Amino acid sequence: MARNIEIKAVCRDRAALQARIEALAGAPTADLRQDDSFFVCAAGRLKLRDFGNGHGELIAYERPDTPEPSLSSYTRSETEDPAGLRATLTRALGCWVRVVKTRQLYMAGRTRIHLDRVEGLGDFVELEVVLEAEERPADGQREAERLMGQLGIEAHDLCVNAYADMLAADG
Template sequence: MPRNVELKARGRDLARAERVAERLSGGAGRALTQTDTFLRAPRGRLKLRDFGDGRGELIFYERPDSEGPKLSHYSISPTADPAGLVAVLSQALGVQGVVKKERRLYMVGQTRVHLDRVEGLGDFLELEVVLSEQQSPEDGERVARRLMEELGVQEEDLVAGAYLDLLLAGGSPT
C-alpha cells in the first residue's frame, strides 16, 4: 500500500504560499475542483472524489488524526463514473459528509503541495510527501518540515484530522 507523510495547516497567507510554491515547483500549478463524499467505513476513511469533469477516484486511507506530519497509508482507484459510484456506495454504506474545495496543486520534488479553499472553512495548505519504499516516515517528516518553513507554516497553524472533521465540528475561524 502506498505511503506518504501528510500535514494540514490553516492558510494564513495563501498568496505568499502560492508565490513560494510556484518558485519551488517551477510552474503555476494546476487548478482542481473537488467534491469529496466521505462514506461510512469500518476502519480508516473512504471517500469518493469527483473532479466535476466525469473523472473521479475512490480513495481509502488510514492515518492518525493528529497535528503535524503523520504517516498515511492509502489506496486509490480511478473511476469514469463518480456520480454513479457515489450513489451506489452511499446506499450501501451511508454518507458521513461532503467536502467541496478549490485546490491548486504543485509538485515540489516528491511532495504534492495543495493550496485549498474549502467551502465553509476557508483557506488551507496541505503537504503530502510521497515516500519511496526505501524512505522512512522520519525522512518524509524532514521533507515536510523543510517545506513548512519555506511556505511560512507555523506550528500553531497545524490542524488535526480531515476537512470533514472540521466541518462536522462546526467549521473553523477563517
C-alpha cells in the same frame, strides 16, 4: 499500498503563501475542483473524489489525527462513473459528509503542495511527501519540516483534523 507524509495547515495570508510556494515550486501543475464524499466505514476513511468531468477515484486511507507531519497509507481506484458510484455507496454505507474544494496543485520535487479553498472552511495548505516503498517515514517527516520552514508554515497553524472532521463538527 502507497504512503506519504502529510501536513495540513490554515492559510492566513493566501497571496503571501502562494508567492512563497511559486518561488519554490514554480507555477501550479493543475487547478482542480474536487467534490469528496466520505462514507461510513469500519476502519480508516473511505472517500469518493469526483473531479466534475466524468472522472473520479475511490480512496481508502488511514492517517492519525495529529498536527505534526504524519504517515498516511492509501489505495486508489479510478472510476468513470463517480455519480453512480456515490449513489451506490451512499445507499450501502451512508454518506457521512461532503467536502467541496478548489485546489491548486504544485510539485516541489516529490512533494505535492496543495493550496486549497474549502467551501465552508476557508483557505489551507497541504504538503504530501511521497515515500518510496521501503523508505522510512522519518525521512519524509524531515522533508516536510524543511518545506514548512521554507514556506513559513508555523506549528500553531497545523491542523489536527481532516476537512471532513472540521465540516462535520461545524454542521
